[in-house]
Structure formats: C-alpha cells, structure tokens
Amino acid sequence: MRTVVIYKSKSGFVKKYAKWIAEELSADIFETTNLSIDKLLDYDTIIYGGGLYAVGINGINMITKNFSKLKNKNIVVFASGASPFREEVLSEVKNKNFNLEQQKHIKFFYLRGGFDYSKLNKVDKVLMKLLKFKLKRKSELTPDEKGMLAAYDKPVDFTRKKNIEKLIEYVNSIK
C-alpha cells in the first residue's frame, strides 16, 4: 500500500509532525505548495496535515475541494493548534472543515503544535496582536488564555513524537 504525507506549515510545528509520521510509515512526503492533485492519485492512503487558524485547517481545501476524486482513498487528516486537546474542540474543527460525508470518510487527529510569534508572517502578527489586545482587556482569563498570553513573549512547543502514536496505529491497521 502506498502512503503519502502532505502538509502545509507556517511556523514549522506541522512540518515536524509530518516528518515524524512519514519516517515512521516509510511514506513519501511533500509540502502542498505547487503539488498537483493528480500526484496524489498514485497513493492508496493520503495523510494531510495543517495548522489551525481560527479553527480552520490551513490548506484543507486541497482535500475537501477534490474530495470526489479522492474518496476511494484512505484519507487521514491531522491538525495542529496551540490549544490543548479537547473533545469539544475536535467536534468544532470537524464541523467547520468537513461536510457530513467527509466527516464519515476522513479519519481526523488533533496533534498539539505550539506557538512562535517571531515566526509569523505580517498578517498573522497583526491578527495575533489584536487577540493579545482583546485578552489583555478581559477581567478574568481562563488558564488557556493565560498560557496564550505568556506564549507571545516565550515561544511554546508542545510537539512530541509520542503524539503521533494513535495516527500511526490507525494507518497500520488499514494497510
């Protein structure tokens, strides 16, 4: 069975997971930039990884817009956000990014990434500055919000190789 890992990563967290996953599965790996959808047709299992940006999975259109071409494949998607894993977050992400048919077909995993303000592009820096401003004006902050504020000054990296175990187990089970 041929497996490919494709990913889109802004500051490197998703890239790190994508590399670990590809190594573990001896799979091919490509960044999605300039990658033609036809290239994916050579594979039986497609693993897509993208960062979470306002609950949207970065670049997921590549899978969802081409779903009719890909639905005879095993599709696995992982998203990496700065927030800790929570069931509610998982459902919110699935509902925002996939329609019902896609939710049934696509196996989804959340692999916690990190946050590094210094690596953001200009637009994301502005967006995150606005969020910082909003958080600073709140009278009470949740522990996650406090963590987020602290991360502006000191980058956080929650990527751990063990986080990929369930995804690897799943892919090996469909081989």
Ligand SMILES: Cc1cc2nc3c(=O)[nH]c(=O)nc-3n(C[C@H](O)[C@H](O)[C@H](O)COP(=O)(O)O)c2cc1C
């Ligand atoms: C503009 C912006 C929006 C974000 N939105 C979310 C979010 O909705 N949920 C979350 O958990 N993390 C969010 N993050 C954090 C990123 O998902 C996190 O840094 C992720 O690890 C990025 O992976 P990448 O650098 O490989 O793209 C956001 C970051 C930025 C800059």
